[in-house]
Amino acid sequence: MQPAFCVQTRGGNRGRSSATGPCHQHNQLVATLSQNGDSNFFDDSAMVRWLQSAGLHHLATPLSAATLDHRMLPELTVQNSHRHIEKSKVVKQSKVVPCDLSDLTSSPSGSIYFNKQPRVDDLLSDELQLDSSPGIFDIHTINTELLSEEAEPGWWDSSSSPYAPFPETSFENGFVVGSCKPSSPSRLQSYTPDTSRPMTADKEKSAKDIVPAKIKVVVRKRPINKKELARSEEDIICIEDNGCFLTVHEPKLKVDLTAYVEKHEFVFDAILDEDVSNDEVYMETVEPIIPTLFQRTKATCFAYGQTGSGKTYTMQPLPLKASEAILSLMHNSSYKSEGFQLWLSFFEIYGGKLFDLLNDRRKLCMREDGRQQVCIVGLKEFQITDLNILKEFIEKGSLARSTGTTGANEESSRSHAILQLAIKKGSEVSEKKRSQQVVGKLSFIDLAGSERGADTTDNDRQTRLEGAEINKSLLALKECIRALDSDQGHIPFRGSKLTEVLRDSFVGDSRTVMISCISPSSGSCEHTLNTLRYADRVKGLSRNCNSKRDFSCLLPGQQEPSGIQCVSPSFDKGEEHLNLDEIDMGRMSRPSTASSQINFNSPSNVERKSGLNDTVGPEISHENTISGTSIAPVVGKSLLGHWYNEKGHVSLHDLCKGARESKNNLSCTAASRGDLREERPLGLPKANILSYGNFSNAENLTPSDRMAALLKEEDNLVSAHCKELENTINFIREEMKLLAEVEQPGSQIDAYVSQLSKVLSKKAAGLVNLQAQLARFQKMLKEQEILGLSAAA
């Protein structure tokens, strides 16, 4: 029999009532099981706890309806709950329905279902039925699929209700519930700005008094969509009632093909269920930051997650709401007389290049001035006084993003879109000359799909390199946030173009909000776990962190890796800066007898499989440098674009200065507790050092290791080229000097000949070396291509 009710608690974040979940495959409804009137919320773990507390340990795990014994649970009831809106307040309604154990069944994922088909009477309490005049319900909070089967025609006059449901066909993207989207073709949510609403003095004061956390990590789950349902995928994400705990029920198969469920538990600052609106997302994430922007804070809010997980859907409404609040504070608070202005810019990083989304995708270049301030040359900024204009700009920019070079939406998931709101003070003297000061800045970043970083095995070279670039930037971003959170003096922003662009957001007083977007479906389980692990690591070093760890898959007897939670105090001074992931990496990359016994569920293997492992990230921080060891110089190719003098053009001197400084930034020394003081180049886990420079051991390397080696070789080539240019200039100087001398009366031709011969030999040797390096890189590219092709075959 197709189960009717899923007996699982859902939603209920932060005081929001437990809500009717989306209408899933199983007509899911929030329900409470109770015994002897004693109410207990049931998700799998709560059920286990409840059974244990009832002394029914033998039933506690594994749990299935078949194991529930009628004699032991004599008075079972199911309490159906839903909510509706009454006089602008969300009201929870519930009704107890007597049930029998024969009405319960379990799914392969471990959920317990109530088989009885509900009646409308069961869904609506008596008061609610009396009150059911159009307009008092928010239809989106009611399980419409359940209702449609049983509801009498005419009980709901949708046409006259402001809460009329969108007809199912009008749901964009096949979302069953929760999408609540306007039928407008725009990707933006319908939104009516209201700047006239003044912020009261009390509100302003309390807003100012609240000090938001430096780093906040929020997870947002999107509703399951029709395509996923059509593929019979299940919702595997369970959010516990306080809105901070999340369990992923990973469907797995044993060797004998028996299905079982592996649970992964996570804790974050907030977890937003599929029924949480964009307004609520704003309130949870960005709203607390707004007042701090007037106090010289730079804030960053970014969405991370796989393609299609809802990053753009989540991010697009936020700048609008934030601008409304900023303008309201500017015009209606004590800041009124300060002469603040709000400015907008919107650009994209695609394939390591910057494009202005508000100026016909004009290519931009990033420069660093004498005071090490990063500026994006040519980026258009617009002053925002009217929210409708802002809305148009955002739409324009979003369209430019998704209709980029090839017009495919595919592109958007391979690019990072950055929308910046800057609060400025001062006047603009002329178009070219501004005497404005940035007071605060809020950057919204819609990151490339996280799984794109794993595109390193793709057949297409361009895709592989883009994937590697995305991987690099996501890892560098994580490193920067972690450095911020641990109050490290140095932020490794040079790790990627993305973090360089955000440099000024990482210095001084800064706030960061990460919204991890996840899909609920079982088909996305691996990506979802990767996203949650990334988020977990971002938050991992937070001093107040109380994160439950995803250790469900540790081997029996294996301990929580001590390096993960915080830097072990037993480390000596020299190791203090050891990156925690590096310890992980050491564990992962060292093939041991133990590792051959590790099943495929071990965290390291899961991450390795995903391609989102830390092959690049951990080594990016120059804090990894350990005194007393020599350091292999590495210069990133991005230097070519970054080193400019104050007049704006590249000088070789600056270039070399950049190379030297970057060498310090990017060099790293590998050290882990087991084998300290080992020198290795950037971007390579230990196990791969031997194969660095050629792929003779290529079959032993993972695709991402190979890609890291390739990128490393590319960096070395660019670095050697820079060096060669520097030498060439010196040779030219020497040759000019020789020429000048030989033309003097009485010059020594023999000396000239021998000096010239020396210079030419050095020049030739330099070119030969560079050519050899180039040939090696070409060979690696070729090998990578062949390996990619054979992997694909």
Ligand SMILES: Nc1ncnc2c1ncn2[C@@H]1O[C@H](COP(=O)(O)OP(=O)(O)OP(=O)(O)O)[C@@H](O)[C@H]1O
């Ligand atoms: N919470 C949600 N409620 C309803 N619909 C959603 C939700 N989240 C996402 N969607 C829908 O899912 C689809 C994919 O979302 P979106 O484009 O935001 O994904 P994305 O992560 O930005 O993907 P990409 O990385 O490819 O740009 C969109 O059409 C969006 O409308």
